[in-house]
Amino acid sequence: MNETKPNILLVEDDQNFGDVLKSYLEMHDYNITLRTDGEAGKAAFQNKTFDLCIFDVMMPKKDGFTLAKEIRSEDKKTPIIFLTAKSLNQDIVEGLKIGADDYITKPFNSEELLLRVQAILKRSHNGVEEENDQTEFNFGKFSFNFPLRTLTYTGESKVSNTKLSPKEAQLLRLFCIHMNNVLTRTEALTKIWGEDNYFTARSMDVFVTKLRKYLKKDEDIEIINIHGNGFQLLVKEEAAE
Incomplete structure (x- = not known):
């Protein structure tokens, strides 16, 4: 494994969709850890250091918002992107209040997600995610x-x-x-x-x-x-x- 590649935690309950996103992002030099429910996602986060998290909102065992709140209680810096249903504008507002860095509405194409990932990681590496400073x-x-x-x-x-x-x-x-x-x-x-x-x-x-x-x-x-x-x-x- 090339440790210079950014590590991304992808938590998406649709296994097929998650596999597609995982393969696409890996093609663009990212290391992807895929989990299919919030509890497994939390366990993965605690066992490894990630540069970025991508969470689906609607998931079994633990939804994306709950997962993000738990992570934000102990980690204020790791960027988070939410995947949310297009019709649920309240999801977007709630996600940003929790501390998400971006959101992307379904359906979307893989290239759009890639561009957002690249932009957030660029800002994060430049240190601008520390907004309060x-x-x-x-x-x-x-x-x-x-x-x-x-x-x-x-x-x-x-x-x-x-x-x-x-x-x-x-x-x-x-x-x-x-x-x-x-x-x-x-x-x-x-x-x-x-x-x-x-x-x-x-x-x-x-x-x-x-x-x-x-x-x-x-x-x-x-x-x-x-x-x-x-x-x-x-x-x-x-x-x-």
Whole structure:
């Protein structure tokens, strides 16, 4: 076994579906431990160190939420992705409250799961999963101090400071943490507004518009819509250096 490969714990009660995902991820250089119920998943987690966990929500013996809660009580860092039914929006909210890093709705194609796995492991390896420790960000011609809520622009021999509102600062911080990756609406709404509904979503849209106005001074930076999913703070590679 190549120990340099990331170790992933996949807990999925559909054996055939789990085998398909396992084979696909192994083809892309991941070590996969597959279990088919929550209790077996918990036992596997306690016996080995994993870089990422993927849990189905509906499972026998112990559901994915219960499994994640038990793991989060002793491990705050290992990323968790939930596999959830498309119609159960409450599942998504509940999962993020527990401490999930992402979710993917069934049915989905294997490539979509692979892209999410790659994005989360990249963020985790860069240390950005420690959100509580990250308070200052530099991107493009901007520097952002979260505790002071100041966004500083330096360019064209000119420096300007913008004082952000508390929610503007919280939202920009999440964008920075997920820089060049998708920030889902549900994650932002749950973490900042406490719930995901029509009214909080409209409120978030207003704050996104405000942040776009602040950031338009740097043409290499933009917040783009990801249809049906959320937003992305896109920073061109040369601007991020």
